[in-house]
Amino acid sequence: MLWDYQQPVAIRFGNGRVREIKDVAAEMGLADGGLLVCERFFAKNGTAEKIVKDSEGAISEIFSDFSPNPDVTEVDKAASLIRSKHLKFVVAMGGGSAMDLAKSAASIALTNDSIAEYHGTGKAMPQEHLPIIAVPTTAGTGSEVTCVSVLTNRALGKKAPIVSDGFFPSVAIIDPELTYSVPPHVTASTGMDVLSQAIEGYWSKGHQPICDACAIHAAPLVFKYLPIAVAEPDNAEARQKMCEASVIAGLAFTLPKTTSSHACSFPLTNIHGIPHGEACGLTLDWFARINKDAQHGRVQEFARAIGFEDVDAMADAIHELKVKVGLRTGLKDLNLSAEQIADLVRISRHPNLYNNPVEITDEMLQDMYEHLAVTD
Numbered sequence: 001m002l003w004d005y006q007q008p009v010a011i012r013f014g015n016g017r018v019r020e021i022k023d024v025a026a027e028m029g030l031a032d033g034g035l036l037v038c039e040r041f042f043a044k045n046g047t048a049e050k051i052v053k054d055s056e057g058a059i060s061e062i063f064s065d066f067s068p069n070p071d072v073t074e075v076d077k078a079a080s081l082i083r084s085k086h087l088k089f090v091v092a093m094g095g096g097s098a099m100d101l102a103k104s105a106a107s108i109a110l111t112n113d114s115i116a117e118y119h120g121t122g123k124a125m126p127q128e129h130l131p132i133i134a135v136p137t138t139a140g141t142g143s144e145v146t147c148v149s150v151l152t153n154r155a156l157g158k159k160a161p162i163v164s165d166g167f168f169p170s171v172a173i174i175d176p177e178l179t180y181s182v183p184p185h186v187t188a189s190t191g192m193d194v195l196s197q198a199i200e201g202y203w204s205k206g207h208q209p210i211c212d213a214c215a216i217h218a219a220p221l222v223f224k225y226l227p228i229a230v231a232e233p234d235n236a237e238a239r240q241k242m243c244e245a246s247v248i249a250g251l252a253f254t255l256p257k258t259t260s261s262h263a264c265s266f267p268l269t270n271i272h273g274i275p276h277g278e279a280c281g282l283t284l285d286w287f288a289r290i291n292k293d294a295q296h297g298r299v300q301e302f303a304r305a306i307g308f309e310d311v312d313a314m315a316d317a318i319h320e321l322k323v324k325v326g327l328r329t330g331l332k333d334l335n336l337s338a339e340q341i342a343d344l345v346r347i348s349r350h351p352n353l354y355n356n357p358v359e360i361t362d363e364m365l366q367d368m369y370e371h372l373a374v375t376d
């Protein structure tokens, strides 16, 4: 087996460390020209302004005019701001949406192109980019340690990741206290994304030993701490452990890449508005059962390594976790027509599907969506 491992992001983890943004910028020689791409919640509650003030001139602009699952037009807007103000670096503070927008804007700003030219088109991103300091506020996507930027083109009805080495942040500052304000349903959904990333990173065709170890570390933390973080948003231990799981699951999947559940999540989010993590979790136990005997027993080994008797028991536990944290386990409320199910099958045929260890046929997708369509 041949494998390479690379992780170029410096990680600073711990409560209160958001206050280190200015020190990190100074250490990187960035004395001025900073853009804070900031989750709206923190732009409104005064945190963004405080960060700008504390930066002593290093950060001069704030951009928070974007939506969850950011659109390519919003990336272009941020890039125009960078160009017009001759900005030199980007601090990306928010969930995956803020970080992914910031990553693409920090690259595309150095060209006169629209990001749409690179989104789902196969055209390689230019390697030049502004330095990025990533500060996640959800636990979460792990985007702070990945070279992925997931964008949506609402005009074309397309959601897809762009991958570029230029998207790796220079530094990730993970401060669990920033996640205390995440509402319970967002906590549940983003936490399910963590579990999906760990499990899919492990069984991906591109799996490798260092990422396997990360997946085995991250997954049990989600089973243990996600219900606590949902029920008690201020529980310091649960929030800290979910942030630990999130960044380590990010390391688990960024090289192997995600698989079937992520492939299916794109149309579920795009067409039916299901939040990203909830959409991934919706199919995770289904694919666990399909993949259970793949890779000469590796998936069974994973289930045992994280404390289950076998993959079926792990799949049952995924289902129970969804119920416990209030996530959907079916699509019955959507009253899907046969045509809508056919669309889900067709659009799930995303490149990530081909990383799944078992070949997923249209018939398998059809079975799964038909089952979900009648399940509460």
Ligand code: NAD
Pocket (backbone or CB within 6 Å): 039, 040, 041, 067, 068, 069, 070, 094, 095, 096, 097, 098, 100, 137, 138, 140, 141, 142, 143, 146, 147, 148, 149, 150, 151, 178, 179, 180, 181, 182, 183, 186, 189, 190, 193, 276, 277
């Ligand atoms: P998000 O960034 O869209 O945020 C979800 C909601 O939570 C939003 O309404 C946001 O305003 C709110 N929010 C975020 N942080 C908050 C806080 N601390 N307090 C209060 N409210 C807060 O959600 P996400 O799940 O973090 O990111 C999802 C996006 O990331 C999707 O587009 C997904 O496809 C993408 N993603 C990217 C990667 C990657 O490697 N780049 C990996 C997985 C997913």
